Amino acid sequence: MLRKIGTRALRVLLAGLGIFAxxxxxxxxxxxxxxxxxKAGGLTLYSDRxxxxxxxxxxxxxARARLEKCPLYAANPEAQVFICNARWRQGLFFNTxxxxxxxxxxxxxxxxxxxxxxxxxxxxxxxxxxxVEGVRTLDYFIAHEVTxxxxxxxxxxxxxxxxxxxxREGYADYVAKGAGFDYAGTRTAFLADAPELDLKRSGxxxxxxxxxxxxxxxxxxxxxxxxxxxxxxxxxxxxEVRSEN
Numbered sequence: 528m529l530r531k532i533g534t535r536a537l538r539v540l541l542a543g544l545g546i547f548a549x550x551x552x553x554x555x556x557x558x559x560x561x562x563x564x565x566k567a568g569g570l571t572l573y574s575d576r577x578x579x580x581x582x583x584x585x586x587x588x589x590a591r592a593r594l595e596k597c598p599l600y601a602a603n604p605e606a607q608v609f610i611c612n613a614r615w616r617q618g619l620f621f622n623t624x625x626x627x628x629x630x631x632x633x634x635x636x637x638x639x640x641x642x643x644x645x646x647x648x649x650x651x652x653x654x655x656x657x658x659v660e661g662v663r664t665l666d667y668f669i670a671h672e673v674t675x676x677x678x679x680x681x682x683x684x685x686x687x688x689x690x691x692x693x694x695r696e697g698y699a700d701y702v703a704k705g706a707g708f709d710y711a712g713t714r715t716a717f718l719a720d721a722p723e724l725d726l727k728r729s730g731x732x733x734x735x736x737x738x739x740x741x742x743x744x745x746x747x748x749x750x751x752x753x754x755x756x757x758x759x760x761x762x763x764x765x766x767e768v769r770s771e772n
Contacts, residue, residue, distance in 0.1 A: 553619070555636045560616060561609055567591070569604035570669070576612045582646040589649070589666035590673070597702045598750050599677040606673045612643040626654055629668050631675035634684035639672035641665075662707050671703035682754050690754070693761045697735030698753060701743065704736060710744070713737045714768060738764045745771065 558564075561573035565580060567587035572578065594600045611617045618625050620640045628651055629641040643652040649665045650658035659668075678698060679687045687695070701708065713733055716724055723729045724737075741764065742748045 550622075551635050554632050554638060554640075557609055557620065557638060557640075560619075569606060570673075571605075571607045572610065573607065574610040574612065575616055576610075579646055582649075586646055586649050586666050586669070589664070590669040593666065593670035593703055593705050594673060594677075596705055597674060597677060599674075599681050603677055603680050606676060607638050608669050608673070609638060609640045610642075610644050611640055617642055628653075628659070628663075629672045631672045631679075633676050633679035633687065637676045637680070639669075639676060641668055641672065662704065667703045670705075671699045674699040674702040678754055681751075686755065690756070691758050691761065693735040693738055693764075694753060694758055696732045697737075697739035698750075700732040700736040701739045708736060708740060710737070710740050714771075717765075718769065737768060741768050741771070 558573065561575050563574045563576065563578045565572045565578050565583040565587070567584045568591050570587045570591055572583050572587055594604075609620065611620055617640075621627065621630050621642075624630050627642075629639060631639045641651060642654075644650065644665050645652065645658060646665065648658060650660075651663070651665050651668050653659050675695070678690075678695065682690070713724070714737060717734065717737055723731055724734045726732065726734060738761065739753065742753055743750070
């Protein structure tokens, strides 16, 4: 009886490992699922729908301009971005995170995946079917997800996994927003406990961006100091931001 249970458990384990290995290969080599490709500079955009060349080159140029201000980009300027217009592709590549704007699957792969988009408008499409409005353009989302991949390359998988969410997402947003981030306005909203500063209520990383911007631009931390740690508690940095003159 014990031998049968052990054999069954081993089969389940091997089946699980097989599924994981198959999925890892899938996300590492997803090109067969994307028939269209445009490369501009170090960024390569894949899509499951035809790509308008000029629009793609414009979007990739804007994303590259954001990334070039990240000191990590010069060492690894090549990145592959996959636009999943079909819902089944989003389910396949986003997996348990289906419904989000985009995913970086580091450390399994350096590839990044985004949901459906309108390249001509430089807009990602929300789950409701409407374009995501405001400062979060398609090139913003590309820069955000690629920054996760750059961060992983710099710090390694163990540090990347250990990194607090407010650092990991805050830095990606800091790079992706760039000069478009309104520090003073965001801090005012933070002090007023505005709903857009609450990730659970808004789905936005504004709070994290604010903390990272404070550390990099006001306390003059280096990017390595931010990403490699050690990291102070989030509430400690929030208290400093509240007390800032």
